[in-house]
Amino acid sequence: MVASAAEPDAVTRQSSVPVLPPGLVAHAVVEASSANLGPGFDSIGLAFHLCDEIIVETIDSGLVVVVDGEGADEVSLGPEHLVVRAVQRGLQAVGVSAAGLAVRCRNAIPHSRGLGSSAAAVVGGIAAVNGLVAQTDFAPLSIPAMIQLASEFEGHPDNAAAAVLGGAVVSWTDHSAGRPGYFAAPLRLHPDIRLFSAIPQERSSTAETRVLLPTEVSHEDARFNLSRAALLVVALTERPDLLMAATEDVLHQPQRAPAMPASAEYLRLLRRHNIAATLSGAGPSLIALTTEPELPAEALHYGATQGFTITAMTAGEGVRWGPGATPNS
Numbered sequence: 127m128v129a130s131a132a133e134p135d136a137v138t139r140q141s142s143v144p145v146l147p148p149g150l151v152a153h154a155v156v157e158a159s160s161a162n163l164g165p166g167f168d169s170i171g172l173a174f175h176l177c178d179e180i181i182v183e184t185i186d187s188g189l190v191v192v193v194d195g196e197g198a199d200e201v202s203l204g205p206e207h208l209v210v211r212a213v214q215r216g217l218q219a220v221g222v223s224a225a226g227l228a229v230r231c232r233n234a235i236p237h238s239r240g241l242g243s244s245a246a247a248v249v250g251g252i253a254a255v256n257g258l259v260a261q262t263d264f265a266p267l268s269i270p271a272m273i274q275l276a277s278e279f280e281g282h283p284d285n286a287a288a289a290v291l292g293g294a295v296v297s298w299t300d301h302s303a304g305r306p307g308y309f310a311a312p313l314r315l316h317p318d319i320r321l322f323s324a325i326p327q328e329r330s331s332t333a334e335t336r337v338l339l340p341t342e343v344s345h346e347d348a349r350f351n352l353s354r355a356a357l358l359v360v361a362l363t364e365r366p367d368l369l370m371a372a373t374e375d376v377l378h379q380p381q382r383a384p385a386m387p388a389s390a391e392y393l394r395l396l397r398r399h400n401i402a403a404t405l406s407g408a409g410p411s412l413i414a415l416t417t418e419p420e421l422p423a424e425a426l427h428y429g430a431t432q433g434f435t436i437t438a439m440t441a442g443e444g445v446r447w448g449p450g451a452t453p454n455s
Contacts, residue, residue: 143223144264150184151451152257156250157442158235159242159288160323160406160413163362164373165354171288171295172413173442174321176241178233180250181451182213182258185226195233196243208244208279212251215275219267220259238329240407245285248276253447261449270309272445273297277308285407292444294362313359316366321439322421324396324403324412324429330386336408338381347376361402366417369402373415379405386410388432399425 158176161168178195191203191210201207205214210229217223231250235243252275256266267275272290277283283297287310297310354374361372382405383390389410396403396414399422403414412434414421421436429436 143221146184146217146222146224146258146262148184148186148225150258150261150449152182152254152260152447152449153451154180154182154250154253154257154445154447156180156246156253156289156445157292159245159285159442160240160404160411161242161284161288162375162378162404162407163358163413163415164375164379164402164404165351165377166284166296166358167351167355167375167378168282168284169297170355170358171242171284171297172315172321173242173288173292173295173444174323174439175442176235176323176439178231178235178243178246178250180209180232180247180254181230182251182254183228183451184224184258185228187226189226190228192228192230193233194231196235197233197237200237208247209251209254212248212276212279213255215278216252216255216267219271219275220255220264222259222262222264224258236325236411239325239411240330240405240409241323241325241411242285242289242407245276245280245289248279249286249289249445252276253445257447257449260447273310274308278306281306283308283310288442290445292442294441296359313363315441316363318417319362319366319369320416320419321441322414322416322436323406323439324392324414324434324436326388326410326435327433328386328388328410330408330410338385339378340381343377351375351377362415366415369415369417370397370400373402373404375404378408382409392429392432392434395428396421396425401425 157173159173276286287295287297294313295310300307358372361368406413
């Protein structure tokens with residue numbers, strides 16, 4: 127889909143800010159991600175190789191947005207588009223502006239499935255700014271700055287940090303400076319771990335499912351999840367034989383189950399087969415972690431009959447960007 131708007135104010139900064147010349151073209155490739163992985167609520171994330179591609183060009187004036195693939199008929203094609211907002215925020219952070227922008231999105235990450243599509247849009251837009259800036263004398267955004275800016279859009283850094291860094295990450299928020307600071311550290315994913323996604327046709331909203339969570343939890347439940355989150359780091363990096371215990375959760379998955387009964391039942395079936403499956407983010411997609419090369423035949427059959435698309439995945443490499451319009455995915 128294509129939209130064009132002759133509204134320079136939507137993409138123009140104040141005249142005192144340096145304006146990038148028209149004709150600069152940059153691309154970014156950004157991956158899907160899964161947050162929580164069971165007990166790591168809002169803190170542990172994992173990127174995997176399912177990619178969106180973003181191409182941004184500076185033009186003389188106005189705004190043109192083109193979206194192909196996932197969400198093409200649903201997302202805004204104006205200044206409120208998430209990628210456009212991220213590009214604008216990235217330009218502001220660098221200290222430059224653009225008189226006009228042409229933004230093209232080639233989306234492969236399903237929307238509203240718990241696969242980090244929003245984080246990918248934001249990270250991809252910010253990364254494309256680095257691709258533009260690389261063609262000028264201005265300094266690009268650092269990796270920590272990218273994590274900070276991208277996390278500000280959602281208020282927590284799990285998906286955003288995974289999309290920036292790739293692989294598995296532990297993220298955290300620090301309020302000591304008076305405003306939220308978002309940080310992340312990469313984990314070295316154990317080479318024996320295999321990843322599978324199970325993506326249903328139904329959709330879910332993080333905002334809608336988050337209201338299902340209680341505002342208070344017991345010390346017993348908090349203690350349980352703390353132990354499992356710590357164990358999850360060990361399982362992901364050194365002891366994949368501990369993945370089943372490490373992916374147990376009592377703080378969000380049971381509470382969200384009534385809103386996505388098919389996903390909840392499939393999750394139970396996979397775990398009965400000793401597959402360390404979890405909701406991906408707020409669901410309804412599932413992520414399975416195992417050392418086996420394939421999922422059990424019964425689990426594959428059940429998932430297919432219930433409308434899940436089951437795919438073997440590889441861990442993500444982290445966001446990539448550069449000048450030009452031909453992403454290398």
